[in-house]
Amino acid sequence: MKRPVSAALAGPYGHPWHPLLVTVPIGAWIASLVFDLASFVVPGAGFLVQGSLWVIALGVLGALVAALAGGLDLLAIPRRTPAFRVALTHMVLNLVVVALYVVGFLWRRDRGTMAGTVGAGPLALSVLAVALLGLSGFLGGKLAFRFGVRVADESTQVTGYRTTGTR
Numbered sequence: 810m811k812r813p814v815s816a817a818l819a820g821p822y823g824h825p826w827h828p829l830l831v832t833v834p835i836g837a838w839i840a841s842l843v844f845d846l847a848s849f850v851v852p853g854a855g856f857l858v859q860g861s862l863w864v865i866a867l868g869v870l871g872a873l874v875a876a877l878a879g880g881l882d883l884l885a886i887p888r889r890t891p892a893f894r895v896a897l898t899h900m901v902l903n904l905v906v907v908a909l910y911v912v913g914f915l916w917r918r919d920r921g922t923m924a925g926t927v928g929a930g931p932l933a934l935s936v937l938a939v940a941l942l943g944l945s946g947f948l949g950g951k952l953a954f955r956f957g958v959r960v961a962d963e964s965t966q967v968t969g970y971r972t973t974g975t976r
Contacts, residue, residue: 838939844857845858883897
């Protein structure tokens with residue numbers, strides 16, 4: 810549970826790649842929602858609608874990379890444990906979020922990006938996806954901070970708190 814399946818692919822002991830990699834899709838998708846909302850207050854905001862489309866695509870690509878590392882972390886969790894059940898729920902929610910953003914990307918692409926504001930449907934889809942992303946992030950935090958998935962054990966952590974005797 811603490812040691813990676815592959816340190817090269819999933820990150821070294823106590824320092825997994827997955828939490829680092831998820832910052833790309835999370836940031837991209839939050840930015841897309843900000844662009845969508847801004848399109849209602851900025852005159853001539855077609856550039857924001859188009860920017861939202863492309864950061865959604867960036868988020869989907871980033872999520873696929875993050876999912877590879879997350880999947881390797883999942884393999885290290887013992888089956889039939891609370892941590893494994895939470896990890897499966899986290900994974901399923903993330904897959905739903907990615908699917909929603911793929912649908913949203915295709916919907917927006919087919920609609921065109923030169924409109925002054927984002928459509929109500931794609932905006933509602935993004936709001937739903939961000940809400941599910943927040944729930945999934947909460948579960949990811951539970952995995953790391955409550956269950957200690959891929960977090961170094963306490964005997965390793967204590968080395969960061971030893972004083973050297975010099976001031």
